[in-house]
Amino acid sequence: MREETLHHRPIVWSIAGSDSGGGAGIQADLLTFADFGCHGCTAVTANTAQNTTAVAAINAVPLDALTSQLLALQGDLFPAAIKIGLLANVEQVNAVAEFLRTLSKSDKVPVVYDPVAVTSSGGALTEDSIGEAVIEKLLPLCDLVTPNWHELEWLARASVNGAAQIASAAQLLRNCGCAAVLVTGGHGELVAGEIADFLSDGSGADWFVSEKVASENNHGTGCTLSSAITACLALGYPLRDACVVAKAYVQRGLRLGNGDKIGVGAGPVGHCGWPTELRDFPEILLPGEERARFYEYSPVGGGNAFVKGFAATDSIRLGLYPVVDSIDWLQRLAELEVRTLQLRIKDPGDDLREQIAQAVSIGKQYDLRLFINDHWQLAIECGAYGVHLGQEDLQSADLHAIQQAGLKLGISTHGFYELLRAYRYRPSYLAIGAIYATDTKDMSGQLQGVAKLARMARLLPDYPLVAIGGISLERAADVVATGVGSIAVVSAITKADDCALAVGEFKRILEN
Ligand SMILES: Cc1ncc(COP(=O)(O)OP(=O)(O)O)c(N)n1
Numbered sequence: 001m002r003e004e005t006l007h008h009r010p011i012v013w014s015i016a017g018s019d020s021g022g023g024a025g026i027q028a029d030l031l032t033f034a035d036f037g038c039h040g041c042t043a044v045t046a047n048t049a050q051n052t053t054a055v056a057a058i059n060a061v062p063l064d065a066l067t068s069q070l071l072a073l074q075g076d077l078f079p080a081a082i083k084i085g086l087l088a089n090v091e092q093v094n095a096v097a098e099f100l101r102t103l104s105k106s107d108k109v110p111v112v113y114d115p116v117a118v119t120s121s122g123g124a125l126t127e128d129s130i131g132e133a134v135i136e137k138l139l140p141l142c143d144l145v146t147p148n149w150h151e152l153e154w155l156a157r158a159s160v161n162g163a164a165q166i167a168s169a170a171q172l173l174r175n176c177g178c179a180a181v182l183v184t185g186g187h188g189e190l191v192a193g194e195i196a197d198f199l200s201d202g203s204g205a206d207w208f209v210s211e212k213v214a215s216e217n218n219h220g221t222g223c224t225l226s227s228a229i230t231a232c233l234a235l236g237y238p239l240r241d242a243c244v245v246a247k248a249y250v251q252r253g254l255r256l257g258n259g260d261k262i263g264v265g266a267g268p269v270g271h272c273g274w275p276t277e278l279r280d281f282p283e284i285l286l287p288g289e290e291r292a293r294f295y296e297y298s299p300v301g302g303g304n305a306f307v308k309g310f311a312a313t314d315s316i317r318l319g320l321y322p323v324v325d326s327i328d329w330l331q332r333l334a335e336l337e338v339r340t341l342q343l344r345i346k347d348p349g350d351d352l353r354e355q356i357a358q359a360v361s362i363g364k365q366y367d368l369r370l371f372i373n374d375h376w377q378l379a380i381e382c383g384a385y386g387v388h389l390g391q392e393d394l395q396s397a398d399l400h401a402i403q404q405a406g407l408k409l410g411i412s413t414h415g416f417y418e419l420l421r422a423y424r425y426r427p428s429y430l431a432i433g434a435i436y437a438t439d440t441k442d443m444s445g446q447l448q449g450v451a452k453l454a455r456m457a458r459l460l461p462d463y464p465l466v467a468i469g470g471i472s473l474e475r476a477a478d479v480v481a482t483g484v485g486s487i488a489v490v491s492a493i494t495k496a497d498d499c500a501l502a503v504g505e506f507k508r509i510l511e512n
């Protein structure tokens with residue numbers, strides 16, 4: 001993963017306005033970049049005169065002052081990601097768009113645009129006439145746009161009053177060419193007490209729901225959210241992971257605040273370091289759950305009714321967890337006193353049922369925690385201990401039937417977003433992978449690395465977590481140090497010169 005292989009801090013640019021009050025704009029962006037371990041560079045578009053109660057003036061910088069900053073940065077401090085905030089006039093929009101077009105010819109850099117144009121109270125922060133240039137020139141260059149409700153109305157030229165309108169206005173913006181839209185919900189509640197952000201991109205739509213924090217120190221939340229997303233993109237996080245981590249960062253800042261009261265009005269949101277507590281992370285709304293109707297959320301292929309709470313395993317630490325493809329392997333490992341095992345048959349023949357029945361019988365004989373991969377119907381029919389399902393299976397498998405049959409359920413996840421989403425089902429365990437590159441399965445684009453694994457494990461210290469993917473004996477100690485209580489392996493066992501020795505070594509590392 002990029003985060004741990006980087007030997008320098010990723011460079012992130014903020015092209016935005018200065019907030020003399022130190023709560024929003026460039027000032028909030030730099031504090032955020034620093035919290036995410038990034039080096040922030042700036043190109044100031046305007047020197048706003050403001051405090052915690054009012055914006056007195058915008059004071060756009062002259063065009064050559066803006067472009068000279070951008071050119072200076074381009075020459076030396078090339079960015080891993082760019083955040084754009086306040087653009088004060090049409091000339092600035094055109095110049096930034098032109099600059100980005102040239103820049104992306106040399107290297108594609110993720111661009112996040114927070115269309116800072118309307119204050120929380122609906123007041124204008126920029127010339128309304130920039131709307132057309134933004135839509136035509138800037139949006140097509142953006143990987144993500146993060147409007148609040150007012151800004152969405154302004155850019156989509158549509159009134160936004162309810163979940164369905166948010167979704168269709170976001171689609172209007174995507175039709176203008178930006179890859180994704182995150183509509184921030186800090187200025188309105190679709191459900192009382194809940195702040196929900198709506199993400200729409202080529203792969204679908206999501207609602208990220210957080211508890212409303214009653215804080216007077218909420219100035220700069222939009223800037224902080226978009227700059228936190230930009231920092232996460234610079235660290236190599238996929239978009240959905242970046243969004244949920246950034247939302248948790250803002251939530252933590254709202255919850256912990258600044259300690260002091262700053263100014264007489266809305267004080268700045270806190271910048272309190274990496275979000276390490278689960279309570280700050282949003283809940284990912286699931287199709288089929290009761291409250292999804294308040295968000296008019298029923299995505300195509302949404303799947304089954306929501307089911308929560310699966311049988312618990314006898315320990316949260318499942319230890320060494322070999323994943324094998326034959327009865328012979330199961331028998332051999334059971335005899336070596338391995339207790340957690342998975343039967344993963346990818347090319348089943350006519351004897352699949354027999355194999356699963358035999359596996360279940362070995363499982364009972366040796367008192368194994370034996371999970372059956374994929375074939376959940378046969379697992380139920382044969383009375384297996386548990387099933388392991390992947391992300392795609394969650395839509396098609398009958399989770400209610402698995403739960404009713406009392407089977408344990410393990411779910412694969414690949415990053416923060418999927419972890420949070422799968423956690424909503426409260427499965428028996430959550431698997432996180434692939435930690436390292438592996439030849440056993442194509443996991444390209446889904447590598448987590450131990451640094452990210454450790455951050456995820458910290459969120460769920462008391463939950464059964466399994467790490468999988470490319471874990472060798474040499475790497476096992478690093479994985480165990482993240483706090484996960486189980487290591488799932490294929491090749492480190494099935495390709496070991498001496499399988500019994502490998503089992504013994506893994507157990508020793510896990511028990512230490
Ligand atoms: C313990 C464990 N974790 C992850 C997986 C991967 O499961 P899945 O995503 O369903 O992919 P396939 O194994 O079916 O290719 C697993 N099997 N076990």
Ligand SMILES: Cc1ncsc1CCOP(=O)(O)O
Pocket residue numbers: 433434437438439440441443468469470471488489490491492
């Ligand atoms: C099935 C699976 N799911 C994620 S990585 C992986 C393969 C793990 O195999 P190995 O331990 O040989 O890397």
Ligand SMILES: [Mg+2]
Pocket residue numbers: 373374388389390
């Ligand atoms: Mg599977």
